[in-house]
Amino acid sequence: MDETVSRTAASAAAPAIEVRDLSIGYGDRIVLHDLNFRIEPGQIVTILGGSGCGKSTLLKHIIGLHAPLKGDILINGRSIVHANEEQKRSIMSEFGVAYQGGALFRSLSLAENIALPMEELTTWSRQEIRKRVSEKLALVHLDGYESYMPSDLSGGMIKRAAFARALALDPKLLFFDEPSAGLDPLTSDMLDNVILEIREKTGATIMMVTHELPSIFRVSDRVIMLSAETKSIVDDGSPAWLRDHGATDYVRSFLSRGGTFLSSTTESGAPDGVPAP
Amino acid sequence: MIKKLVDRLIHCGETIYQLKEETVSLIAFLGDMAAAIWECILHPKRLRWKDFLFYMNNCGPDGLPITIMINALMGVVLAYQAEVQSHKYGADNFLPMVIGCTILRELGPLMVAIVATGRNGSAFAAEIGTMKISEELDALRTMGIRPARFLVVPKMWAMLLMLPLLTVIGDCVGCAGGYLVLSSEIGMPLDVFLRLTRQGVAVKYFFEGILKSFVFAGIITTVGCWRGFRTGNDAIAVGRSTTSAVVISILFIVLADTFLAKMFTVFYGWQG
Amino acid sequence: MTDNSKFKLGLFIIIAVVVFFAGLMILGSFEQFKEKAYVTTLFSESVQGLSVGSSVKYMGVPVGTVRDISIYPNGSVIRIDMEIKLASFRGKTAAPDDVNSITVEEFQNRIAQAVDRGLRCRMELEGITGSKYIELNYDPEAPASAIDASQYAIDNPYVPSLPSLISDLRGSVTSILAKLESIDYKGISDRANDTLDTLNSRLSSPKFDETLDNANSMITSARKSIENLEKLTDADVRGQLENLTANAKVAIAAVESLAKTVEQEIKSAEFEQIADNVRAVLANAVRASRTLDETLFNVNNGVDALIELIQYIDSDPSSIIQGKKKRRIDIEDPGPAGGR
Known part of the structure; x- marks a missing residue:
């Protein structure tokens, strides 16, 4: 555990996300307790864990949709837990979220969906908004689909459109909830490319929740592993390091299922944000 | 035996607790909605005009055929029943007044509101419920948009504008239905019908019905949207919230109607 | 929002507003x-x-x-x-x-x-x-x-x-109440009493009873004359018949004068009905009316007999000569007993 602390503390001073003594749950039921971690700007971090360990719940707390039982969450140095309605909205406008099912508004076309945050939160002109919308769509390879309604799109296209909408205001912080769940390997691969591309173009910090080991090894700099038994973080580090030197057998065996894929990717030089000791 | 009793008591307690929770959430929702409506009054640009037009169309013209049918039949049934009774006493001349007052003050607004509850209230609940399940509400919130402003305000304005208009047409059609019966059953000519209606029905009754329909529009939208926001996290929950939206709306509408009927009577008493 | 639905919405609003103002006009606001x-x-x-x-x-x-x-x-x-x-x-x-x-x-x-x-x-x-x-x-x-x-x-x-x-x-x-108060109820009552006394004395006077007795005896004699008529024989038909007619005339004249007397009697008694002596008056009146009843009954009988005779003569004129025949009575056979 002391290794984890030393590893996170080693990085730069202003973290994009900082979680302090966080306990979350619903009423009497505690889902996770006493979480502490910092996420540095520019990292791609995956929250990993078995089903029902509270990954998505943690994400929803970090983005301010639920109030925690205890502890604090700082986004770019500002607490989202203790913020009032107005401050909360201002913090929320600094990050983008792509939800599991896309969460596109079904009554709006693709372009309108992506333009919505711009219309609502900026004073940009109509032309500027149109220009930016086509930029974002081009980024996720959906140019030409502006007037399509969400019901006309496939699952992979909806996920990419959700990415584009999360990117609408060029946030420095992005959250992806299960970006590649339920997609065929090729589409999933394409989404991974999109994530890497986004980071390359915008330098954003990305936090995602996923099960897909190939994606994790491909894009993640760091994995925060949660356990449903201890209801806390069991280990924290780069995917390869956790696979080889994980704190418990559970961690090692969880990650080694993707082992065959990893040998070709990690060695191909995926950026390793967390230096192994 | 004692265990059964204890179970009953626990069940009762849970129900009361749930009732309290629902009441608190309704009050919170009302506050949220009021804030959103106020925001849209201060900044009309923030109103979703496109949604507003869409819901206007949905609540008004699209609901017109069924409203006309129900209200006309209401007028026919009412006139027929009243005619059968009062014809015995030779009180035919009171029929236009009875029909006019009943439809303008009570049945017109009430039937239009009940049709709108079935058509729009349930749709609002289902729409918002589905959005909640597919995390669209969360998406709105993380975009920094107040869901009430985005989802409730256009519906509310559309209903507030359209339901009174529907009520006006419903009233007219209801009276026309009553006239059809009177003209065919006792051969009352149109000008006599109009004159008797004018004699017996005060203009204030007409406005009373329209004012009622404003209140009903508020109730239908509030309850529909509130139940939508209170939807649970599975697909069955949408069905449940739709049902509860309709049931609670109709209950509140009838309660409000009772209250308003009393209020108007007192008001007319003052007026003399 | 298509143009079509915009048109629909606009049309709807126009119709509703028109109906609204038409309604106001009809209700006369x-x-x-x-x-x-x-x-x-x-x-x-x-x-x-x-x-x-x-x-x-x-x-x-x-x-x-x-x-x-x-x-x-x-x-x-x-x-x-x-x-x-x-x-x-x-x-x-x-x-x-x-x-x-x-x-x-x-x-x-x-x-x-x-x-x-x-x-x-x-x-x-x-x-x-x-x-x-x-x-x-x-x-x-x-x-x-x-x-x-x-x-x-x-x-x-x-x-x-x-x-x-x-x-x-x-x-x-x-004002009506004031007028009512000024009425002399005592005087009215006294006068009514006097009137009743007079009436009473007239009705109970022997003259009134006598009149009625006269009428009675007259009727009896009328009946006798009719009985005599039945016993007529061929010989003295004509004379007797004339006699009968004369008798009848006398009887009718007597009845007429009786009626006149009664009328006068009643006329001379001023009727005005008020409390005290009513009972006594009624008692007399009942008595008088009973006697009157008897008289009228007798008159009725006499007239009936006369009619019967005339009918008989009409159906069988020879009876005036041959005398009255014995009536034949037919008795119907009641049929076998216990037939049911």
């Missing part, structure tokens, strides 16, 4: 935009049942409503302001297109003239609910209320008021 004039009256009695909004009728035609009811500082005079729809009054000429052309000044002149000719205000009951309306009508003879309108600053045309029917009625009832 545009009345309040029509020209109006005001008329004032003063009452010195309770205006219970009258309220703001009560209707005002001109000779039964609804022409307006009560707009204001106020009490003057002296506490005994109530001012009623009435709003009159000018549309109810035709213009100078009776031309059909001149219906609404009366102006406020013209109306005021007309009211002033009408007051000179006896136009008055009066509260009337409207239906059975106790609410009232104000009736403007000509009643030059009725005494106007004793209010001096010049004491009160009234800028509207003033129409004097008449006491309402209720207060009229109250006054009349009071």
Whole structure:
């Protein structure tokens, strides 16, 4: 555990996300307790864990949709837990979220969906908004689909459109909830490319929740592993390091299922944000 | 035996607790909605005009055929029943007044509101419920948009504008239905019908019905949207919230109607 | 939002608004935009049942409503302001297109003239609910209320008021009661008693009974003559018949005179029915009527016998010569017993 602390503390001073003594749950039921971690700007971090360990719940707390039982969450140095309605909205406008099912508004076309945050939160002109919308769509390879309604799109296209909408205001912080769940390997691969591309173009910090080991090894700099038994973080580090030197057998065996894929990717030089000791 | 009793008591307690929770959430929702409506009054640009037009169309013209049918039949049934009774006493001349007052003050607004509850209230609940399940509400919130402003305000304005208009047409059609019966059953000519209606029905009754329909529009939208926001996290929950939206709306509408009927009577008493 | 649905929405709104205004027009809410004039009256009695909004009728035609009811500082005079729809009054000429052309000044002149000719205000009951309306009508003879309108600053045309029917009625009832009180009940009763005594003495006098006895004996003799007639024989038919006719004539004359006597007797007794001696009178009357009954019964019998005889003679004229035949009686066979 002391290794984890030393590893996170080693990085730069202003973290994009900082979680302090966080306990979350619903009423009497505690889902996770006493979480502490910092996420540095520019990292791609995956929250990993078995089903029902509270990954998505943690994400929803970090983005301010639920109030925690205890502890604090700082986004770019500002607490989202203790913020009032107005401050909360201002913090929320600094990050983008792509939800599991896309969460596109079904009554709006693709372009309108992506333009919505711009219309609502900026004073940009109509032309500027149109220009930016086509930029974002081009980024996720959906140019030409502006007037399509969400019901006309496939699952992979909806996920990419959700990415584009999360990117609408060029946030420095992005959250992806299960970006590649339920997609065929090729589409999933394409989404991974999109994530890497986004980071390359915008330098954003990305936090995602996923099960897909190939994606994790491909894009993640760091994995925060949660356990449903201890209801806390069991280990924290780069995917390869956790696979080889994980704190418990559970961690090692969880990650080694993707082992065959990893040998070709990690060695191909995926950026390793967390230096192994 | 004692265990059964204890179970009953626990069940009762849970129900009361749930009732309290629902009441608190309704009050919170009302506050949220009021804030959103106020925001849209201060900044009309923030109103979703496109949604507003869409819901206007949905609540008004699209609901017109069924409203006309129900209200006309209401007028026919009412006139027929009243005619059968009062014809015995030779009180035919009171029929236009009875029909006019009943439809303008009570049945017109009430039937239009009940049709709108079935058509729009349930749709609002289902729409918002589905959005909640597919995390669209969360998406709105993380975009920094107040869901009430985005989802409730256009519906509310559309209903507030359209339901009174529907009520006006419903009233007219209801009276026309009553006239059809009177003209065919006792051969009352149109000008006599109009004159008797004018004699017996005060203009204030007409406005009373329209004012009622404003209140009903508020109730239908509030309850529909509130139940939508209170939807649970599975697909069955949408069905449940739709049902509860309709049931609670109709209950509140009838309660409000009772209250308003009393209020108007007192008001007319003052007026003399 | 397609153009089609926009069109639909617009059409819907237009229709609804048109229906709304048509409804208002039918229910007559545009009345309040029509020209109006005001008329004032003063009452010195309770205006219970009258309220703001009560209707005002001109000779039964609804022409307006009560707009204001106020009490003057002296506490005994109530001012009623009435709003009159000018549309109810035709213009100078009776031309059909001149219906609404009366102006406020013209109306005021007309009211002033009408007051000179006896136009008055009066509260009337409207239906059975106790609410009232104000009736403007000509009643030059009725005494106007004793209010001096010049004491009160009234800028509207003033129409004097008449006491309402209720207060009229109250006054009349009071005067009727006073008149009733002054009637001499004792004197009436005494005179009635005297009358009854006279009647009683007349009815119980022997003369009255005698008359009735006479009538009785007369009837008996009439019957005898008829019996004699039955015994007639061929020989003395003619003479007897003549005799019979003469007898009958005498009998009828006697009955006539009896009737006259009775009539006179009754006429001379002045009937007037009041309490005390009624019982005695009735007792006598019952007795008298019983005797009368007997008499009439006898007369009836005599007449019946006469009719029978005449019928008999009619059916068998020879019987006058041959005498009466014995009647044959046929007895029907009752049939076998226990046949059922």
